[in-house]
Amino acid sequence: MxxxxxxxxxxxxxxxxxxxxxxxxxxxxxxxxxxxxxxxxxxxxxxxxxxxxxxxxxxxxxxxxxxxxxxxxxxxxxxxxxxxxxxxxxxxxxxxxxxxxxxxxxxxxxxxxxxxxxxxxxxxxxxxxxxxxxxxxxxxxxxxxxxxxxxxxxxxxxxxxxxxxxxxxxxxxxxxxxxxxxxxxxxxIGRDLVRLLQELVHVPEFRSIWKDLMLSPSEFKVPEFRDISQLYRVRTSSRYFLLRITPVMESQLRFLLSDVKFGNHRRYQVWFAKKFLGIAEKETLLIDIVRFICCSHHPPNEIILSDIIPRWAVIGWLLKCCRKNYVEASVKLALFYDWLFFDEKVDNVMNIEPAFLLMVNSMSRYIEMTHTLLDFLLLVVNNYDTERREIIVHGVQSSFDVLVRRGVIQSLDVLISSDKLFPFLKERIVKLLSERKVTSLENFQAGSFRGSTSLPDLPAAVGMEPGTFQHEMSASASQNDVELGPPTNVTSCSPLAENDDIHEQSLESLVQNLGKHIRSSKQMGVQALDKILHLYVNLSSKAETTNFSISLDQLSSIIAKEFRYSGNQLFD
Missing domain, CATH: 1.25.40 (Serine Threonine Protein Phosphatase 5, Tetratricopeptide repeat)
Incomplete structure (x- = not known):
């Protein structure tokens, strides 16, 4: 029938x-x-x-x-x-x-x-x-x-x-x-609303909206909205990135990132490219795919520590699939976007991890990839929003700081001390990291910026002129497939060694080292959490003042954040 x-x-x-x-x-x-x-x-x-x-x-x-x-x-x-x-x-x-x-x-x-x-x-x-x-x-x-x-x-x-x-x-x-x-x-929608509107500034109707967004926020008749920086501070929910990935594409990407071993990935990548990226007009899908991988697919520790192809390697291949310079620039912006406004209180280190690991793991055999990515990041810092550059500097500095503290990399020396890195890039990145640290985004509350007399420059992903970055053109999906090589000494949130006895630590020390214990093993994480709660209840029940002054809300926020960084979601 x-x-x-x-x-x-x-x-x-x-x-x-x-x-x-x-x-x-x-x-x-x-x-x-x-x-x-x-x-x-x-x-x-x-x-x-x-x-x-x-x-x-x-x-x-x-x-x-x-x-x-x-x-x-x-x-x-x-x-x-x-x-x-x-x-x-x-x-x-x-x-x-x-x-x-x-x-x-x-x-x-x-x-x-x-x-x-x-x-x-x-x-x-x-x-x-x-x-x-x-x-x-x-x-x-x-x-x-x-x-x-x-x-x-x-x-x-x-x-x-x-x-x-x-x-x-x-x-x-x-x-x-x-x-x-x-x-x-x-x-x-959050900060990605800004990114989408920037791609449409050439359309008269959206040029008008963009102008009001930058210069006349009162036109939107939302009293509490006084500056675009308010949108910068709102992380976009992962559910929005799923909207531009079809269910079939999502299942294939998750299979590639969860079941395919490094070294066996070439044929899967070629198949994916032929099915979903076969015609030139679909090249813009690369932007949405990279955003999905960074923000919606966060593999658990057992996948991260296995020989499954990592997210950074897949993104490296996707960058090589770009044929047009403006698409490549937009893909790079999608990769680094959360870096620009990173706030540890609301953002997830897993969103910024792929870009950093791609730069570091490309240095041995594909230093040009590291050069173009780092050059792009520095270019965006200085040109994305010149009126609010200090916010972006703070976001990028925070990104590097968190990547080190969360154990994604032991030290930034692996990047800035390499003999293979262009000297002028070393100088620029060191200068960026040494700029005056901004202690709090509260310095940038809405309304603290004076109105500009003209529209700011278009961001790199929108106003990019052809040929800005060196670009490798590829003729076929198999040629686009790049072998970045297996991870070197840099891994993703790799477990740290057990350096001390949980039961002998003070409450303050336990809280500070909770993330380390969680990443060491699930058992150590649970033991540390149990000890923290036990000590906190005991201290709270005492009348005398202790040296550890932290509210219950602050403590619960720290605990939830540390578990979230390690791929675990606690109840709200």
């Missing part, structure tokens, strides 16, 4: 999900017509009836109004089958989305996000442009409802559409309306 849901090649085996949906529909079709049964169903029966309903809605549009009344679950079919859906089913899927929004069905926001992820950047096909256009229509048609019920899904759409605008889609009306009317909501 031919499928009414998806299009499959003759040689392909039956799709298990499609088969499951069809069989559920054939079994329960009689129960999908009025009068509806009011009996309570167990979990298995409820799951089967939802599968039957989904199949009926997609394949029987004439009965759609009847079936939709029966639907209460999240439609997850998009992630796995969307690429193969027949055209009539795709049309019906948009209708389902509109209906689910109208009735505030459970999970409609998940369906919208799943559909957003199916829009492929750099894809000019009619089907891709159609989906983009239809989703804009959905968001504009259901504006008020979404703003009231699920405002965060609007920020997801804004992030996705701003990235797509840089490529090919006409999504200006929606993006401009959301930025002008709901800027407080847009601010939740």
């Amino acid at each position: 031919g499928s009414r849901l998806i299009v499959g090649a003759p040689h392909e085996a039956d799709n298990l999900l499609e088969t499951s949906l069809r069989e559920a529909f054939e079994l329960l079709e009689s129960q999908l017509n009025p009068p509806f049964s009011l009996k309570c169903r167990n979990e298995s029966e409820y799951f089967d009836i939802n599968k039957a309903i989904i199949y009926g809605i997609l394949c029987e549009p004439r009965m759609g109004n009847v079936h939709i009344k029966h639907l209460h679950g999240i439609v997850m079919i998009v992630d796995e089958l969307y690429e193969k859906l027949v055209d009539s089913v795709r049309v019906q899927l948009i209708w389902i989305t509109l209906e689910m929004i109208d009735v505030s069905a459970i999970g409609f926001q998940g369906l919208l996000v799943a559909l957003l992820r199916q829009i492929v950047g750099g894809d000019f096909s009619d089907k891709n442009l159609w989906l983009c256009s239809e989703l804009v229509r959905v968001f504009l048609a259901k504006w008020d409802c979404l703003l009231e019920e699920e405002p965060l899904v609007l920020t997801s759409a804004l992030y996705a559409f701003l990235r797509l605008l840089a490529h090919h889609c006409r999504l200006i009306d929606f993006c401009v309306r959301l930025l002008r009317e709901q800027f407080r909501l847009c601010m939740m």
